[in-house]
Amino acid sequence: MINIFIKNKISSTENGFTLAEILITLAIIGVIAAVTLPSVINKTQDKQFKAMFKKQYSAIAQAIQLVYAKNDLLITPSLYESKEMPYFVCAIGKELKSIDAGIKCDVISNNQDYNIDNMPQNSNVHWHKDEEWFDKTGKPLRSNGGGTRGYGILTFLLPDGALINFNCTHEVFIDVNGYKKPNTVGRDIFYFFIKDNQFSPVFWTNETGNSVNGCACPHSCTQITRDNFQQDCTSGSGWGCSPLYIME
Numbered sequence: 001m002i003n004i005f006i007k008n009k010i011s012s013t014e015n016g017f018t019l020a021e022i023l024i025t026l027a028i029i030g031v032i033a034a035v036t037l038p039s040v041i042n043k044t045q046d047k048q049f050k051a052m053f054k055k056q057y058s059a060i061a062q063a064i065q066l067v068y069a070k071n072d073l074l075i076t077p078s079l080y081e082s083k084e085m086p087y088f089v090c091a092i093g094k095e096l097k098s099i100d101a102g103i104k105c106d107v108i109s110n111n112q113d114y115n116i117d118n119m120p121q122n123s124n125v126h127w128h129k130d131e132e133w134f135d136k137t138g139k140p141l142r143s144n145g146g147g148t149r150g151y152g153i154l155t156f157l158l159p160d161g162a163l164i165n166f167n168c169t170h171e172v173f174i175d176v177n178g179y180k181k182p183n184t185v186g187r188d189i190f191y192f193f194i195k196d197n198q199f200s201p202v203f204w205t206n207e208t209g210n211s212v213n214g215c216a217c218p219h220s221c222t223q224i225t226r227d228n229f230q231q232d233c234t235s236g237s238g239w240g241c242s243p244l245y246i247m248e
Contacts, residue, residue, distance in 0.1 A: 045182075045187070046187055049176055049177070049188045050245050052160075052162070052177070052188075053174060053176050053190045053242070053245060054245060054246065056158075056162055056164070056174050056176055057190075057192065057201065059096060060092070060096065060164065060172065060174070060201065061200055061201050063092050063095035063096050064092060064199065064201070065199050065200075067088070067091045067095060068199055070091075071091070085115070085116050085154075085166075086103060086105075086108045086114050086115065086116070086119050087108060087109070089103075089154050089166045090103070090105035090108055090109060092156075093105060093156040093164075096156065096158055096164065097158070097159060098156035098157060098158055098159075098164075099157055099159055100122065100157040101122060101125055101155065101156045101157070102121060102127075102154060102155040102156075103119045103120060103121055103153055103154065104119075104120040104121070108120065119153065121153050122153075125153075125155055125156070125157050126152045126153055126155055127143060127151075127155045127165040127167065127173065128143075128175070128179075128183055129152075130142040130143070132183065133175075133183040134182075134184050134185065135184070135185045135186070135222070135239070136184060136186040136187065136233075136237055136238030136241075137237065139220075139237075141185070141213065142216045142219055142220045143165075143167055143173075143213060143215070143216050144167055144168045144213075144215030151165070151167040151215075152165070152167075154166040154167065157178065161177055161178040162174060162175065162176050162177065163175040163179070167213070168213065168214055168215035168216075170193045170194050170195065171191060171194075171212070171213070171214070171215075172191065172192055172193070172194060172201070173189065173190070173191055174190045174191070174192075175188055175189045176188050176189075184238065185237060185238035185239055185241075186233055186237070186238020186239065186240070186242075187238065189238075190241065190242040191203075191213075191239060191242050192242060193205050193210065203224070203229070203242060203243035203246075204225070204226065204243075208225060209225030209226060209227075209228075210223070210224060211224075212224050212237075213239075222237040222239050224243070228240065229243045229244055230244055
């Protein structure tokens, strides 16, 4: 009887785990989770951001076409450089059912004396302030008239929380989740151009490509071409992700 008890005790000790072994195992699992979990979360977020960008790209393209159709317009530089610009962007914001804007569209629509230099402003809506948004490598970025100045006020807040900014004449920036982080190009921030006399958004206005955020050169612009956009998305500034996600 005693021999059986001793045998069972030895067997139980050999097949089980000590408290120290269990703690070490849990520690290893914790380290692995700490290393891999952020990557998994980022990949999941990026898939969501990509889907949101595709949705916004389609919605904005349709809004622009509706504005042209309703006003019998063609895109011309004057829509961005003179009195037409405030009315143009406000019309697009209206089609998008924006809930707020950096300019007072209700005032602008009733007065023909406003232009890009004297538009009435709202202080609560603007594009990201300089160096509070980033490219995919982590470099802080600036924009033409960042914060509450210049083109930074040509920003619309949409019902789903996205920010749409009309920047540097023909450029449109989109932050699909608004002021929420990561505020990073190629993740939640994207771009496209509006080309003269063309109804659909494009990513290049000429054959050699464009300097995205070109009005902020040389500090914060990136040349995106038909040849380098895929590489830029994976290992560069992130601006190349915009054409990649729409064209894939």
